[in-house]
Amino acid sequence: MVYQSTFTCNTRGRGTYNISAQVEQHIHNSGIRTGICSVFIHHTSASLIITENADPSVRRDLETILHRLAPDGDPAYEHDYEGDDDMSGHVRCMLTHDSLSIPVTQGASGLGTWQGIFLYEHRFGHFSRRLTVTILGE
Amino acid sequence: MVYQSTFTCNTRGRGTYNISAQVEQHIHNSGIRTGICSVFIHHTSASLIITENADPSVRRDLETILHRLAPDGDPAYEHDYEGDDDMSGHVRCMLTHDSLSIPVTQGASGLGTWQGIFLYEHRFGHFSRRLTVTILGE
Amino acid sequence: MVYQSTFTCNTRGRGTYNISAQVEQHIHNSGIRTGICSVFIHHTSASLIITENADPSVRRDLETILHRLAPDGDPAYEHDYEGDDDMSGHVRCMLTHDSLSIPVTQGASGLGTWQGIFLYEHRFGHFSRRLTVTILGE
Numbered sequence: 172m173v174y175q176s177t178f179t180c181n182t183r184g185r186g187t188y189n190i191s192a193q194v195e196q197h198i199h200n201s202g203i204r205t206g207i208c209s210v211f212i213h214h215t216s217a218s219l220i221i222t223e224n225a226d227p228s229v230r231r232d233l234e235t236i237l238h239r240l241a242p243d244g245d246p247a248y249e250h251d252y253e254g255d256d257d258m259s260g261h262v263r264c265m266l267t268h269d270s271l272s273i274p275v276t277q278g279a280s281g282l283g284t285w286q287g288i289f290l291y292e293h294r295f296g297h298f299s300r301r302l303t304v305t306i307l308g309e
Numbered sequence: 310m311v312y313q314s315t316f317t318c319n320t321r322g323r324g325t326y327n328i329s330a331q332v333e334q335h336i337h338n339s340g341i342r343t344g345i346c347s348v349f350i351h352h353t354s355a356s357l358i359i360t361e362n363a364d365p366s367v368r369r370d371l372e373t374i375l376h377r378l379a380p381d382g383d384p385a386y387e388h389d390y391e392g393d394d395d396m397s398g399h400v401r402c403m404l405t406h407d408s409l410s411i412p413v414t415q416g417a418s419g420l421g422t423w424q425g426i427f428l429y430e431h432r433f434g435h436f437s438r439r440l441t442v443t444i445l446g447e
Numbered sequence: 448m449v450y451q452s453t454f455t456c457n458t459r460g461r462g463t464y465n466i467s468a469q470v471e472q473h474i475h476n477s478g479i480r481t482g483i484c485s486v487f488i489h490h491t492s493a494s495l496i497i498t499e500n501a502d503p504s505v506r507r508d509l510e511t512i513l514h515r516l517a518p519d520g521d522p523a524y525e526h527d528y529e530g531d532d533d534m535s536g537h538v539r540c541m542l543t544h545d546s547l548s549i550p551v552t553q554g555a556s557g558l559g560t561w562q563g564i565f566l567y568e569h570r571f572g573h574f575s576r577r578l579t580v581t582i583l584g585e
Contacts, residue, residue: 173585175481175552205313207347207443209483209548213559215499221407222399223353228387229399235385236400240378240516247511249504261498261505262512269497269562270548272347272408274313274441281441283351286407303550303557305483307445307583309311343451345485345581359545360537361491366525367537373523374538378516410485410546412451412579419579421489424545445583447449 174201174306179299182217182292185256187230190302191288194273195280197304204278206308210288211270213301216260217292218267224287237263260293267291275308312339312444317437320355320430323394325368328440329426332411333418335442342416344446348426349408351439354398355430356405362425375401398431405429413446450477450582455575458493458568461532463506466578467564470549471556473580480554482584486564487546489577492536493568494543500563513539536569543567551584 176197180188190210198208212219223229241262244255251257271288274281282288290300314335318326328348336346350357361367379400382393389395409426412419420426428438452473456464466486474484488495499505517538520531527533547564550557558564566576 173481175550205311205443207345207445207483209550211548211550211557213557213562215497215559215561220403221353222403226388226390229396232386232388232396233400233403236379236383237403241512245512248508250502250508252502258505258508262509265496265498265509265513266404266542268407269544272349272410272548274347274349274443276313276441281349281351283353283439285353286351301559303552305481305550305584307483308443343449343581345483345583358541359491360541364526364528367534370524370526370534371538371541374517374521375541404542406545410487410548412485412487412581414451414579419487419489421491421577423491424489446581 172203172309174203177301177303179301180290182298182300184295185292187289187291189287190290194288198275198280198306201306203275203306203308206275206306208273208275209270209305211303215264216294217290217300218264219271220267220289220291221271221286223285225285256294263293275306310341310447312341315439315441317439318428320436320438322433323430325427325429327425328428332426336413336418336444339444341413341444341446344413344444346411346413347408347443349441353402354432355428355438356402357409358405358427358429359409359424361423363423394432401431413444448479448585450479453577453579455577456566458574458576460571461568463565463567465563466566470564474551474556474582477582479551479582479584482551482582484549484551485546485581487579491540492570493566493576494540495547496543496565496567497547497562499561501561532571539569551582
């Protein structure tokens with residue numbers, strides 16, 4: 172069996188947006204009990220991560236480190252057409268994930284207790300980010 | 310065909326643990342000849358990598374760099390409930406992988422000669438880490 | 448349905464090589480309309496990324512940052528058998544991707560307008576890099 176569906180996440184500036192419930196709903200809708208759920212984001216300045224879902228300070232600290240590794244408006248960047256968060260957004264995507272593959276077990280995501288699925292918006296503006304969920308299994 | 314199974318890896322402190330043989334065994338058990346093997350780790354402070362499997366100094370050097378990029382006990386971290394390796398563990402997971410997708414070819418993993426699959430434990434303590442292997446194909 | 452095929456990319460030094468057209472061709476050849484396309488690279492010093500496909504300066508800036516995060520010939524490295532780009536290549540692979548999972552929609556890759564698939568060669572020399580494309584779906 173193959174299930175595929177698209178959804179959008181409206182972002183309001185840089186940061187993490189919990190999309191675990193949407194992904195879980197798609198798994199439920201698919202009727203698939205055992206398999207793989209692949210989540211893909213169709214952009215190059217927003218990405219996906221799985222991280223600790225309980226304490227928001229974890230995501231603030233992830234941001235602290237990403238900001239250090241991929242500085243905004245770094246003087247070494249050539250590409251800066253769209254501002255200081257343009258090139259840093261592309262670097263952040265390279266260092267995180269365009270897609271996630273999550274096991275589907277007994278008709279639900281097999282995420283661990285402390286795992287949440289987050290869209291990571293890297294730009295400062297507001298965007299409508301498109302994602303595709305594909306679920307394969309039986 | 311869909312095959313899914315769970316196994317655990319008992320870690321004894323930070324470092325890499327070769328799980329290639331376990332993954333290969335699951336591929337063998339599945340009876341699937343051609344497809345994809347997805348390995349997923351259900352934790353937010355241990356992750357997965359594929360790297361050179363021959364010389365242990367490669368993994369020591371990976372550790373040197375990860376430690377530099379995601380320092381333990383960085384004064385900038387807010388989140389430090391569980392010690393100096395708590396937040397750095399989450400950063401290390403973001404920079405590495407929650408899941409790996411490996412081709413299954415002629416009933417075996419299609420890994421290159423020098424590729425090994427490693428669980429990367431980021432905490433100093435001993436943990437029982439749970440993984441799920443899902444294999445899809447025919 | 449399962450489709451699997453292998454192709455090679457001949458690299459001529461460090462940098463990014465656009466393999467989007469090859470991947471698209473494999474999706475076309477597979478006859479699969481809806482599913483997942485997994486691209487895997489069988490090496491530990493060349494990797495895969497999805498990034499902005501229009502302006503080459505983006506990939507030069509990605510290189511600037513990767514070079515900073517994973518320096519060539521870093522004095523801290525133990526492993527340097529094959530030169531200054533040996534260990535840095537392994538670090539770069541850890542920080543990027545061994546595999547990519549791309550949705551297949553209406554018989555084509557569901558890549559966003561600005562997304563391209565690139566093999567990232569991390570070594571200075573010329574290499575023949577082997578990749579496997581596995582497509583699952585219907």
